[in-house]
Amino acid sequence: xxxxxxxxxxxxxxxxxxxxxxxxxxxxxxxxxxxxxxxxxxxxxxxxxxxxxxxxxxxxxxxxxxxxxxxxxxxxxxxxxxxxxxxxxxxxxxxxxxxxxxxxxxxxxxxxxxxxxxxxxxxxxxxxxxxxxxxxxxxxxxxxxxxxxxxxxxxxxxxxxxxxxxxxxxxxxxxxxxxxxxxxxxxxxxxxxxxxxxxxxxxxxxxxxxxxxxxxxxxxxxxxxxxxxxxxxxxxxxxxxxxxxxxxxxxxxxxxxxxxxxxxxxxxxxxxxxxxxxxxxxxxxxxxxxxxxxxxxxxxxxxxxxxxxxxxxxxxxxxxxxxxxxxxx
Amino acid sequence: xxxxxxxxxxxxxxxxxxxxxxxxxxxxxxxxxxxxxxxxxxxxxxxxxxxxxxxxxxxxxxxxxxxxxxxxxxxxxxxxxxxxxxxxxxxxxxxxxxxxxxxxxxxxxxxxxxxxxxxxxxxxxxxxxxxxxxxxxxxxxxxxxxxxxxxxxxxxxxxxxxxxxxxxxxxxxxxxxxxxxxxxxxxxxxxxxx
Numbered sequence: 240x241x242x243x244x245x246x247x248x249x250x251x252x253x254x255x256x257x258x259x260x261x262x263x264x265x266x267x268x269x270x271x272x273x274x275x276x277x278x279x280x281x282x283x284x285x286x287x288x289x290x291x292x293x294x295x296x297x298x299x300x301x302x303x304x305x306x307x308x309x310x311x312x313x314x315x316x317x318x319x320x321x322x323x324x325x326x327x328x329x330x331x332x333x334x335x336x337x338x339x340x341x342x343x344x345x346x347x348x349x350x351x352x353x354x355x356x357x358x359x360x361x362x363x364x365x366x367x368x369x370x371x372x373x374x375x376x377x378x379x380x381x382x383x384x385x386x387x388x389x390x391x392x393x394x395x396x397x398x399x400x401x402x403x404x405x406x407x408x409x410x411x412x413x414x415x416x417x418x419x420x421x422x423x424x425x426x427x428x429x430x431x432x433x434x435x436x437x438x439x440x441x442x443x444x445x446x447x448x449x450x451x452x453x454x455x456x457x458x459x460x461x462x463x464x465x466x467x468x469x470x471x472x473x474x475x476x477x478x479x480x481x482x483x484x485x486x487x488x489x490x491x492x493x494x495x496x497x498x499x500x501x502x503x504x505x506x507x508x509x510x511x512x513x514x515x516x517x518x519x520x521x522x523x524x525x526x527x528x529x530x531x532x533x534x535x536x537x538x539x540x541x542x543x544x545x546x547x548x549x550x551x552x553x554x555x556x557x558x559x560x561x562x563x564x565x566x567x568x
Numbered sequence: 569x570x571x572x573x574x575x576x577x578x579x580x581x582x583x584x585x586x587x588x589x590x591x592x593x594x595x596x597x598x599x600x601x602x603x604x605x606x607x608x609x610x611x612x613x614x615x616x617x618x619x620x621x622x623x624x625x626x627x628x629x630x631x632x633x634x635x636x637x638x639x640x641x642x643x644x645x646x647x648x649x650x651x652x653x654x655x656x657x658x659x660x661x662x663x664x665x666x667x668x669x670x671x672x673x674x675x676x677x678x679x680x681x682x683x684x685x686x687x688x689x690x691x692x693x694x695x696x697x698x699x700x701x702x703x704x705x706x707x708x709x710x711x712x713x714x715x716x717x718x719x720x721x722x723x724x725x726x727x728x729x730x731x732x733x734x735x736x737x738x739x740x741x742x743x744x745x746x747x748x749x750x751x752x753x754x755x756x757x758x759x760x761x762x
Contacts, residue, residue, distance in 0.1 A: 244632065244648055251607040251626035251672055281668050282649055284627065294627065298673055346739030347717070348665045349650055481738040482651060 246284040250293035257302055257424065260456060263295050265426045268453040271295050275318055275357035278349050283362075288371035303356075303458055306330065312463040314422075317356025317456075321410070322347070324355050334462055336471035336490055340413035346481045356457045359411050359421075359437070360449055363404035363512055364393065364484050375401040375445050385548055393486065396545040396554050397511040400442035403548060405509045409475060411438060412490040412508035415516060417466050422459040423451065431461070438513035448512055466492045466504065470529070472565035475508075476557060485509040487557045491565040493529060500524045500533075505565060507541070507558055517541050520562055534566035607672050614677065615640070616684025624671045631655040631666035634681055642682035642712050646741070653740030656713035657681045663720035663739070682712035685719055695719055698757035699750070706744035713740045718754045727758050 252271075254260040264271055272291035274280050275298060283289040297303060303318040306327050313329055324330060325342035344350055344358060362368075363376070365384055373379030384391040385403045395405045411434070419434040437449055451457060470493040477483035488508040494501040503524055505517045519540045527533040541562040542555045612621045615638060622637050631648070634640040634657070643666055646654035650668035657666045658680040666681075685693040692700075695718045705711040714737060721728060721736030728736060733754045734747075742750065755761045 244645070245625075246627035246629075248625055249627050251670070253607050253672060277670065277673075278650055278668055281629070285648065294670075296670065296673065346650075346653070347736065348653065348656060348663050348739040349668075351662050352664050352669065 244285075246281065247287070247290060249284075249291065251296060252293060253296045253299050255299045255301070257300050257456070257458065260295060260297055260300060261424060261426050261454070264456055265454040267293055267295070271453070273297060273456060275354035275360075276320065276349075276352040277357075278345070278353045279357060279361040282369070286369070286371060288369055297456070298354075309461065312461060312465075312467070315355055315460045315462070317422075317458050317460065318354045321345075321350035321353050321355060321358060324410070325350065333464070333467040334417055336416060336466075336473055336492060337410060337413045337462070339471070339473040340409045340475075340488075340490060343475050344409045349482075355410060355460060358408050359414065359434075359460075360451060360457060361407055363402075363448060364407040365402075365404035366390070368402075368404060376404065376441070378446065387549060389549065391548040392550040392553075393484070393509075394548055394551050395511045396542070396547060396551065396558070397515055398440045398442065398513070399511075399546060400440065400445070402441040402445055402512070404441075404512060406438070406448065406512050406514065407484045407509070408514075409485060409488055409508065412488060412506040412514040413473065414460060414462070415514040416490040416492050416504040416506040417462050418504070420461040420463070421457055422461060423455050424458045425452075425454045425456070429458075434460075435514075435516060440512045466494075469493060470495050472568050474561055474564060476561065487554055487561055489558075489561040489565050490514075491562075493566075495529050498528050498530075500527055500529050500566075505541075505562060507561070510545075510554060510558055517562065519543060524566060529566060531563070531567040534563035537566065538563040611672070611675050613638075613671070613674060613679065615679045616681060617678075622671075626670075626672065628671050629667050630657065630659075630669045630671045630674055630679070633671040634666060634679075640681050640683050644709055644712055646709065646713075651741075652710070653713040653717065654710050656716040656740060658716060658720055661720065661723060663717050665739075680716075680719075682715060685715070693719065694757040695722065695754065699753040702749055702753040702756055702761075704746060704749040704753035706742075706746045710740060710742045710744075714742065714750050718750070718757065721754065722758055727760060728754070730755065 252263050270292040272294050274294050274296045303316045305316050307314045321341045321344050325338050331338045367383035368374050368376050394403045414434040420431045421437045472491040475485045475488040491505045493503045503521045505520050507515045523537045538559040541559050612619050631645050634643045644654035646652035648667045650665045655666040660677045695715050717737050717740050733751045
């Protein structure tokens with residue numbers, strides 16, 4: 240692959256009002272590329288693996304930044320940086336699951352500029368796709384990863400549909416576990432989508448990982464107080480402590496009373512394109528004691544339905560043990 | 569260099585890019601009139617406390633502008649993908665990868681590069697001096713980035729623990745593996761190593 244120092248020349252729009260950004264995004268549609276912190280974008284452009292006519296830089300829109308308390312929870316502007324999310328006292332005090340997830344994304348410098356909106360909207364990590372090969376996700380008609388020779392150690396266990404790429408976001412599973420809502424604007428107005436429905440697998444749309452369409456801008460993430468101060472568990476397993484994407488991560492929230500689990504959200508990341516809510520495990524632990532014994536007895540459920548590829552079989556016990564730890568802790 | 573690139577094609581390429589540069593201003597005007605909010609190319613940056621007017625392409629990175637337009641070559645480009653940290657600079661006091669920030673994003677911000685951290689009389693920054701005293705660098709290529717991350721860390725946390733230093737410098741790779749020496753250097757700069 241040729242290495243390029245520079246990005247191709249494109250138009251650059253730097254609106255400072257969300258209304259202007261919506262108008263530009265609508266006018267340019269698929270010819271425009273929305274940029275928050277740009278940490279996913281610039282690699283695509285430098286590699287010439289994707290292109291657009293113009294960048295729409297959202298980073299100057301102050302109204303899309305910051306963390307606000309609302310009547311029934313909090314609202315986080317989509318352009319709030321991951322460092323701000325990780326260090327926010329409001330989030331740390333009541334929704335520390337998200338603080339923990341945001342604190343281990345990539346590296347300090349990337350968290351200093353990478354945004355929450357960008358982290359959940361980032362594209363999947365598959366080197367064949369990112370190299371610019373014409374795979375299913377890139378509009379072609381084959382998958383290079385799911386072949387006997389394919390390097391698919393990091394790829395998906397579930398919900399494979401032609402594409403076997405795994406989602407890369409660490410904050411996405413945490414937001415699904417917290418029952419978050421995504422606020423999306425376009426010229427027609429504002430709509431909200433639950434975090435669970437925001438992420439889209441390849442069976443439903445192979446070219447996009449989210450419900451965002453040209454002209455849409457993710458403006459905020461709302462977290463209801465449903466799971467405020469619940470018992471949280473977050474763990475990310477990656478080859479390296481910094482920069483690396485999760486091999487598997489788990490984000491869990493438990494409501495515990497007298498040692499018994501009343502209700503829970505257990506969500507695994509990097510095992511399919513979207514965050515995977517383990518509803519069978521959630522159902523199995525309801526009414527059970529929150530301890531290692533329960534964890535051991537239900538952990539097999541976590542990998543029910545997994546289809547391993549040539550090199551990612553290790554993700555099955557990894558997922559099972561992370562779920563066990565979440566319940567044991 | 570690409571072996572297919574003959575000398576003649578190389579020279580033609582240089583002539584062509586020179587022509588493109590001279591007509592750049594005209595192209596920019598056409599772009600700017602095409603819609604609201606399109607970026608101006610002639611901007612003034614605040615680099616190391618000085619105002620630096622510069623002509624910046626829309627998708628140019630800060631590392632590119634610093635090195636190739638402002639001759640501030642202390643900022644190194646290692647991977648150019650935000651994966652090594654050699655290009656770390658401070659933007660409004662926050663450590664960022666200059667290779668992964670558009671120059672147009674820092675128009676209204678104060679940028680400090682490695683050239684800007686010594687005192688006006690030439691005295692080295694405490695981190696620079698401590699890195700010399702601890703023999704922290706080996707080959708030195710990652711050192712400017714390590715220094716900038718260390719400066720950002722000490723500005724927000726003047727007496728970090730060893731673990732905090734490790735976390736603070738975790739976004740900077742050192743292929744020589746001199747991490748422990750860099751950490752010693754930061755601890756020395758913070759007055760915690762005699």
